[in-house]
Amino acid sequence: MRLSQTRAVITGAGSGYGAAIAQRFAAQGARVACIDLQLPAAQAVAQQLQAAGCDAMAVQCDVARSDSVQAMTEQIAQAWGGFSVLVNNAGVSQRPARLGKTPEAEIDHLLAVNLKSLHHMAVHALPLMRQCKPACVINIASVTGLRPRPGMTWYNASKAAVISVTQSMAAELAPEGIRVNAIAPTAAHTPMLQAMFGDRLQEGIDRVLATIPLGRLCQGADVAAAALYLASADAEFVTGIVLPVDGGRLVA
Template identity: 45%
Template sequence: MASGGRLAGKVAIVTGGASGFGAGIVRHFAGEGARVVIADLDLEGAQALATELGASAAAVRADVSKDADVAALARAALGLGGRIDILVNNAGVGQGPQALESVGEDEFDRLFAVNAKSVYLTARHVVPAMKRAKAGAILNIASTGGVSPRPNLTWYNSTKGWMITATKAMAIELARFGVRVNAINPVAGDTPMLPTFMGGDSAEGRERILTTIPLRRLSTPADIAAAAVFLCSDEASMVTGVALEVDGGRCL
């Protein structure tokens, strides 16, 4: 653990921290000196990463769409030292490419429960501690799809548009309490979620995505983590309410 890193001494929660972008964020946060609570449905994956990182990380099983789980998660993080400096709402689920009218009600409800309601639940249980401390940084992992949607991912993209509006609304309400709220909009990333959006993995599918990205590559967990470290560090102390594209120019 870096004792003098850019997040030295901070306690962070990263939801969905066992995989993909979340695991990248956890690694970078720990490398910058934070103590990270890795919250995931996948306890085994979260524990494996926590073991790799040693004293900088702890694993908690939590379903971020369930109030009781999120309450227990906040208690576990507060148990580390009485404060939560950083909350990253990264856990999410994707959807397969489908005409908007064919998506079933159960899938619609699941998309909104995990991608949107979770932001409300973590706010309920974490914001009071941040208000007491008069400090905090919240980061929501949204998507380019929330800004510039493409066909056949309508309800997933809508959850991300919701998240971007929630980011701005939370930022304006929480500013007077010293709490900053920002979002990152990643472009398609090389994570286990990617094949879901493509309806399966294929070289042709990846190439189709690449043609829409001016820098001609997919985003990586390291790309998202670098932006996350900045937005959650004191270097960004004047930055709130932004939704930062990390997208190789996809939204231009």
């Protein structure tokens, strides 16, 4: 029970990596708030955790909107008073496209969800975390923010920005006793991959697999294990890092 006495807020917890993180944290004794744009998806994860005897709740939120993040944090404040772990996991990808071919509205949405959400969380979530120190923030970036692929420029850039924000936040918040780290996973077979590659999913997966030395895609459990380490007391002296969970993609 490495997270007993821990209250954790996880965005994008209705699917993929976020659901896996919520499940792992809850199994380690954390009280978990599953946040998602899609309330039924977040509720399904929370109900599954409750059925297993864990303390979980679901809250609807659009992390791209300040007013929605404010309403979500007010709901958490009412239920819990504060929390010590925030996982900024909610994210969207772009459709693969050559430079100049991505619609501007798609870029705006991508940056609002993947990047501006961190600002909204800093405004509305940090005050609640300051009441529960030591605290930590974990931002889910991507290995593409460190090693970009062609055709994904704006997604890559959004994740490079997540890494930069992580490092800046870590430097600024360390004196307050709040750690901030990022995880940089490689591709997993989540709904996001389906949305990215559409009807060319298998072709996309094969292309990605060829670049991963350990020979498989990433799984939710891989990212959840990394998040558990960063959230736990084992990482109490770790801040400002970017932890690749990439099967060796960075050294290929």
